[in-house]
Amino acid sequence: MTTLSTDTPSDTSLSPAQLREKKDRRRAITLLTPGLLWMALFMVLPMIMVVYVSFWTQTTFTVESTLTTASWERFLSSSTYLGAIWTTLRIWAIVLIATIVVGYPVALFIGLFVRNKTLQTALLVACVIPFWTSFLIRVIAWRPMLGTEGAINAILMQLGIINEPLTFLLFSEFSVLVGMTQIYVVFMVGPITFMLGRIDPSVIEAARDLGASFGTIFRRIILPLSLPGVMVGAIFVSVMVLGEFATAASLSGRKVNLLGNIIVSQVGSLKWAFAAVAGVVLTIIITAVIALALRLVDLRKEM
Amino acid sequence: MLTLNRVSRRYGETIALDGVDFVVPENTYMSLLGASGSGKTTLLRLIAGFEEPDQGEISINGARIDGQPSHLRDIGFVFQNFALFPHLTVFENVAFGLRHRVNAPVKNEKEIKERTDNALELVGLEGFGHRAVSAISGGQRQRVALARTLVTEPRIVLLDEPLGALDANLRSRMCDELKAIRERLKVSFLHVTGSETEALMMGDKVAVLADGKIVQTGAPDTLFAEPLNAASARHMNAWNIFDASLCAGPVGQGAIAVRFDQIDISATGQAPETRPHLKAKYLTGEFNGPTALSFFRAEDGTLLQIIDHLSQPRLPDLVEGESYDLHFAPDAVRQFHGAA
Incomplete structure (x- = not known):
């Protein structure tokens, strides 16, 4: 009888549902394994190592594994290094705002006003064209642009707007900000365009039909709906700007010292423990910034 | 009274509307019946001002409205896909027009609450105000969309296949309710549909749109029993x-x-x-x-x-x-x- 077999399920054979579940779990593990291995070997382990090394004893040319807080004390009591943290945070904040100010209107145009999907994609690709050359060329190309005898000064002098070349344009914090904004703005444009493109056009028409002006629609509908895109873009830009050193190195004339530049110079002079301290500090800052960003917008809900 | 006078609209080579003459009288439930691609949605979009006609005039009570920006036309539009604001609650969706319209926005929170609650009650959604629009059913979304339009007291309400996204059961119930709501508010509804049963059931008057023209307008029973031409006979599916x-x-x-x-x-x-x-x-x-x-x-x-x-x-x-x-x-x- 069938009742007999259903009343006494044997322990050894699994039901089809259980088998399916087991299979799904095995597949999930298979898919995750390469990524997890990679992360463990090349991220988690080195991170632990960096924290560990930051407590090693540093002498002029060698580093020993005797634990000490000397490097930390030196870092946290030096105005140069605390100043570098401040500079890093300041440049990060300004670049972040600049990328939003420059990037949002571009994204608004591509994502909302261009309704042809092909053209949208073409315009987004156009934004990435600068990335077809190397990072260094993109940065160094600013020198003939911003220098005292560069293009901008030459044009302004020609037009008679200025009599002497503007010197703040290059080898200053200004040039670092310009360079970074240009390089990272595309990481802001992409996610915002994506979110704007997902807004149903009839939602905007509905708002107009209810009597709202474009300004109101932007403030009440478009901006809130695109905010997750701004947040994702902000995370991209933050992570990259906070760890930056190359733009500052080539455009600031050594006037701007970011945490990244400190790490580079300390590693260059074999001050491993000290570089590790800066690295840990930088990691803490980046983690805090991302945590803050995720706090502001619940991405899980919005995506 | 809404009047369309020789209204035409082309998209490149395609002629969507070809000299439409059309009148929606005051306090009338008007159905507009047309097959898909007949230009019926285009007609509504022209009236609402989302698009402008290539030729012709659109006027309400003798005053031209074509050329006016759509947010100043004071015309209600209920979208087929409801087009609710996904980040706002049901209450805020309905209150949107009162709060944010350019013409005479309501500033008094008490009045906003009162009018919004009344609109929600009208469509049978009292107590749903705090819900997220993603947390309600399709039929309820339809009601929110309707309440959101009605609360601003537009001069005419355009409904673009309003029942198309609902299942059959809900559709027939919504039909009765739409008629009842309209009779209470005494505002004209222009209901666009591709279904002849819906058009005949809902409309005090029915207009048939075929090949970019209104081929016949009349009472549902007249239209059904005495179509004037082959095009309107074909649309009756009888x-x-x-x-x-x-x-x-x-x-x-x-x-x-x-x-x-x-x-x-x-x-x-x-x-x-x-x-x-x-x-x-x-x-x-x-x-x-x-x-x-x-x-x-x-x-x-x-x-x-x-x-x-x-x-x-x-x-x-x-x-x-x-x-x-x-x-x-x-x-x-x-x-x-x-x-x-």
């Missing part, structure tokens, strides 16, 4: 349209139409002498519950349909593939002049 030369008997010439329920069947050669008749082959039948539909193929290939009501069966037993004589009363025929 008329066989065929060439008079197929028939023996007094039927005139050109395209004629006979309603599905006014054709009788007899064996070949048995048709009464006094009635016009034609020969056709029985293809198949379709049982729909209270009615049964039989399909015939005339000699020139025209498909003919005959409806039989279960309570009053009048058809003989039919054999697939056999030919029969279809006959009808001479006064059942509608004769159309000009192109079919």
Whole structure:
């Protein structure tokens, strides 16, 4: 009888549902394994190592594994290094705002006003064209642009707007900000365009039909709906700007010292423990910034 | 009163609307019936101001509205996909127009709350204000969309296939409610649909849009019983349209139409002498519950349909593939002049 077999399920054979579940779990593990291995070997382990090394004893040319807080004390009591943290945070904040100010209107145009999907994609690709050359060329190309005898000064002098070349344009914090904004703005444009493109056009028409002006629609509908895109873009830009050193190195004339530049110079002079301290500090800052960003917008809900 | 005067709209080579003349009187439920692609959504979008006509005038009570920005036109639009604001609650969706319109926005929070709650009550959603729009059902979203439009007291309400996204059960209930709500508010509704049953059931008046033109406007029963041309007869989905030369008997010439329920069947050669008749082959039948539909193929290939009501069966037993004589009363025929 069938009742007999259903009343006494044997322990050894699994039901089809259980088998399916087991299979799904095995597949999930298979898919995750390469990524997890990679992360463990090349991220988690080195991170632990960096924290560990930051407590090693540093002498002029060698580093020993005797634990000490000397490097930390030196870092946290030096105005140069605390100043570098401040500079890093300041440049990060300004670049972040600049990328939003420059990037949002571009994204608004591509994502909302261009309704042809092909053209949208073409315009987004156009934004990435600068990335077809190397990072260094993109940065160094600013020198003939911003220098005292560069293009901008030459044009302004020609037009008679200025009599002497503007010197703040290059080898200053200004040039670092310009360079970074240009390089990272595309990481802001992409996610915002994506979110704007997902807004149903009839939602905007509905708002107009209810009597709202474009300004109101932007403030009440478009901006809130695109905010997750701004947040994702902000995370991209933050992570990259906070760890930056190359733009500052080539455009600031050594006037701007970011945490990244400190790490580079300390590693260059074999001050491993000290570089590790800066690295840990930088990691803490980046983690805090991302945590803050995720706090502001619940991405899980919005995506 | 909304008036459209020779309104045309082209998209490149395609002519969506070709000189539409159309009037929606005050305090009327007007249905606009058209097949998909007939330009009925374009018509609504022109009235609402999402697009502008290439030619012609649109006016309300004699004042032109074409050329005006859509947010100043004071016309309600209920979207087929509801187009609710996904980040706002039900209450804030409905209150949006009151709060944020350019013309006379309501600043008083108490008044906003009162009017919004009244609108929600009108559509049967009292107590749903705090819900997220993603947390309510399709039928409820439809009601929110309606409440959101009605709360601003527009001069006319345009409904773009408002029932299309609902399941059949909900659709018939919503039909009754839409009519009742409109009668309470005394505002004109212009309801666009592709379904002739919906158009006939809802409308105090029905207009038929075909090939970019309004081909007929009238009361539902008149339109159903006396279509003026082949296009509007075809939209009623109740008329066989065929060439008079197929028939023996007094039927005139050109395209004629006979309603599905006014054709009788007899064996070949048995048709009464006094009635016009034609020969056709029985293809198949379709049982729909209270009615049964039989399909015939005339000699020139025209498909003919005959409806039989279960309570009053009048058809003989039919054999697939056999030919029969279809006959009808001479006064059942509608004769159309000009192109079919």
